[in-house]
Amino acid sequence: MSASYDDLMASLGLEPSAPKRPPAAHGDRRRYQRGCRCDECREANRLYKASWRAKRRSDPSLLGRATHGKASTYRQYGCRCDECRTANSADVAAWRARRRERAGGGS
Incomplete structure (x- = not known):
């Protein structure tokens, strides 16, 4: 007769592992x-x-860790200071230019 996993772990002085989480539905x-x-x-x-x-x-306390003057701070934290607005505008302009370049073809 074989011992169960939990019995084996206990005999070794170890804690049995926690049961696995059921797969997400x-x-x-x-x-x-x-x-x-x-x-x-x-x-x-x-x-x-x-x-x-x-x-x-x-949560304004989270904004303290963010760096101002970045497009990500504008988008993720909702910061609307002048530095973040300018960075986001430049980021959007660059994205539009890349999109126009791709749409224009690779010729």
Whole structure:
């Protein structure tokens, strides 16, 4: 007769490992992170990201760690100081130029 895994671990003086988490069902952000792109999982990820952005924008203490004058600070933290606005404008202009260049063809 063979001993169970938990009995074996106990006999060695070790803690048995915690049970694994059940696989995420559709409509769970964890499933989206694993690569599922069904409508339910996309919606779960969208809702998570929306709440994450709202939290970052509503907590001024988080903005203290951000660097001003960057487009990411404008987008992620909602900072609207002159430096961040200017950086975001330059970033958008560069993105538009790259898009026009690609649309114009590689000739």
